[in-house]
Amino acid sequence: MTLPAVLAVALLGLQAAALPGRDDPAILRRACPDYTAYASTPHAPYSGGPLNLPFQRPAEACRTFSSPAVEEVIDDITSRLVDKDLAQLFRNAFPNTLDTTIRWHTNGSTSSGTNSKRDGAQWTGVQTFIVTGDINAEWLRDSTNQLRNYQKLAAKDKSLYSLILGAINTQSEFVIQSPYCNAFQPPALSGIKPEVSTQKDTVHPAYDESFVFECKYELDSLAHFLQLGTEFYENTGSTEFLTDRWYKALETVLKTIDAESQPTFNTHGQFIQNQYTFQRETTIGTETLNLAGVGNPLNSETGLIRSAFRPSDDATILGFFIPPNAMMSVQLQKTAKIIKAAGGPASLVADLQERGTKLAKAVRDHGIVQHPKYGDVYAFEVDGYGSRILMDDANIPSLLSLPYLGFVEKSDTVYKNTRKMITNKASNPYYLVGPQFHGIGGPHIGLENAWPMSLLVQAMTSDDDDEIIGNINLVRNSSLLGLVHESINVTNIKDYTRPWFAWANSVFAQTVLKIAAERPHLIFGSNAKPYIV
Template sequence: MSSAAFLAVALLSLQASAFPKSDEPAILRRACPDYTSYASTLHAPYSGGPLNLPYQRPTEACRTFSSPAVEKVIEDVTSRLVDKDLAQLFRNAFPNTLDTTIRWHTNGSASSANSKRDGAQWTGVHTFIVTGDINAEWLRDSTNQLTNYQTLAAKDKNLYSLILGAINTQSEFVIQSPYCNAFQPPSASGIKPEDSTQKDTVHPTYEPSFVFECKYELDSLAHFLQLGTEFYENTGSTEFVTDRWYKALQTVLKTIDAQSQPTFNSSNQFVPNEYTFQRETTIGTETLNLAGVGNPLNSGTGLIRSAFRPSDDATILGFFIPPNAMMSVQLQKTAKVVKAAGGPASLVAELQERGTKLEKAVHEHGIVQHPKYGDVYAFEVDGYGSRILMDDANIPSLLSLPYLGFVDRSDRVYQNTRKMITDKASNPYYLEGPQFHGIGGPHIGLENAWPMSLLVQAMTSDDDNEIIGNLNLVRNSSLHGLIHESIDVSNIKSYTRPWFAWANSVFAQTVLKIAAERPHLIFGEDAKPYTP
């Protein structure tokens, strides 16, 4: 923070007694610097390690949420880490979502006028979480941003409330606009909607003051389910299983049914898809071809269409395998949640059956022959025999299949796939350069690999050298003390997005996984495992 900003915060602190207590945080935050700018510059105290990484947490008065449980984990882990630069990176990354992205959290009730305006019900506990440098909430990003805190929710009532509120808010988003991926601040929050310069033609239509972007991504719906299943698995609570959550769940099921339909009916007549998307753009991955429908998909696969990938890039062949795998896992996990909540036995059976059938469909249609690696998972298929062989850094990906809980990392087909997608000769988006390497994707271009892919590679590996090698490569390319979206493989000082909360969360998750399973790699020989 600049000296001027520090002085402003100090002055406001002295004046705070003139205002009602509830207004103090908002008043103080008005003097806080824009975090995108803050994250782009270096701040003391520095790590003292070879890289001398900066300290990038905002001052306490400027943090958007606090948790004693999170602070304890930071102290526990950083005090044991041998590598001072790695410790500084964890210190900055683990709390980044809480420090910078909680735009609205309430335990109270919203006004009925606001609720009526956007059709949602904003009563009770709600949380709005932005992705970072864009003031909108992605279902996928926000779920992953909270994953690290799920394990602490049972011991920290504030985190419990935060995550419960996030589930309730996502439920409202899904009920109103299940085909959309990113959302505006709830009307009840009083936060002004973010302006979008995009010119989109989308069906079904949506309300721009409610939706920031409406790209239909199957993984967004799977991530909504995951937010609830993770909460249940870590707290044992089914408090989120309300009438609104059930309505959101039924909306998910209705949507995936609509997106399981082929392009042509049994009489070989074209049937328009319920969802179409066209954008005025010069970038091919930002829109769908064939008047917004996308390429034809065959019948009888049992797979679910996804118009876009988790990178927000358009799919080429709509049966995108990674989110289908993820959805199969989450449907089966959601069956357990509904059962634990005392929900209808018929719904429990339906969810289990849907998940099992989808898992079978992924195996049947997603596994194809590669000339070098044998049986592998395709990235996308169309049911006609066409397939795309590649991987993208964003989760869900083929690399992340064990991370998603779909396969064991020792699975033969997964291991074949892993070899394929980390081979430049087989995966066009495995990018290598003199300073960095890893899986990238078309979203940024042909020179930038994503740290997230290296972190997923570490979390799905049994090889100590691969794990620590990838972790160190991410450390060495995070010179601003935070994890970036992508890195130029020829120049690690060239990156995209100084503030990308999801990437910071994945880094912290990787460190915590290593601490629990392979502590000797980061804490030293004979170190005991650490679990928060």
């Protein structure tokens, strides 16, 4: 028996034994195995399917959050799934964020209502801190996507409602203090020690290392902050998150994207120093920006917003990165609708709507380019001078995910052309193919690893039954530990990165739920009725 398994058995024994302190949550949690190690080892009971996938949920006392509504969905879906291995993978993946990544949640009863001495933020009211997995830091993008599956349940489960409301409040503080940063330390009020980073970065604007884990400016991080609120409203009808602090965060977002919409040179051809610069001591080119941390020049008159890094945390080559611009255009317009519904300032509503509409037009005007084989397609990155990068990356937002983001319909001609381009090895250098796995990868991991996330997005943006179930099965077959990995080596599915990556598991569960609602026959059997959360 492995050490993690022994620890789990010991924990269960402590729960069952009539010992002093057996009901003390703190004592039980100290007995819990490290989940990164736990996730690297198979555990019983096994699925009983051809792959015999293991059960990878931690013992109940070790789970970081619980929801009766989530458990009900697990029971409903797994009882209907024909494929026992697929059922086991869903059983592990759907609750993975709740089971393992909620590091801190408070209803606000312990908050003083004053600024923290450590970080200057105002940790008042409900707060939630969520890590992505094996790093004890919160990424705005990851945490928003990790919670996405639970948004639909928040209206009927008060605990999930509170959890997501707290996440919005916490992200608001992160954005207010450091809008250029992508990953954050545990809030001071949580009592959790900051994660130590070994990176040597020179960043402007400067940031507090006790507050920020990493400060790569990624436009999609700000768009995801808006998305967390818009999805909460769409699923609950609640505008409770529209606090003074959230409005302050929104104001900060708008100031940031205005600053990042400026060109590299003014109308007289003189260099304008960008407000954000980033340099890292590294031998990896994608981990830093060239030209003394500025990045390659960008032209004026595009209406696009610069992004220094991609959602993979890799540096952009041409800073007008199309997918997050498309995402931001959608979220600005959705935010306008919420503020209008809440009776907010009419001038702000009009401003957000105009910004979103203009940005969507800019994406189409400058992001659509001519491909010699596929015709009009969306470029991955452009610079406003005529240069473009034709490729796609697995991380969301991506070109493949444009319908998923709500920017276009799946039937859109330019999107269909783009989809053909990026799912072909001959036209997308990061579409990786091997004897055991295939899919879109990216420079973050290398030239042999494709990401299961790309196959799941491909399934969610397809109308082809064979393509959908084929991609689902490929992810299932490569998830031999019962969890979805970050990336898979296309020549050997046993060679993977990250046994525990909550974002990927959330996307898998979301894909299954989408199929259950729209194409139930693919996973529940012929004549099956739709299952809608």
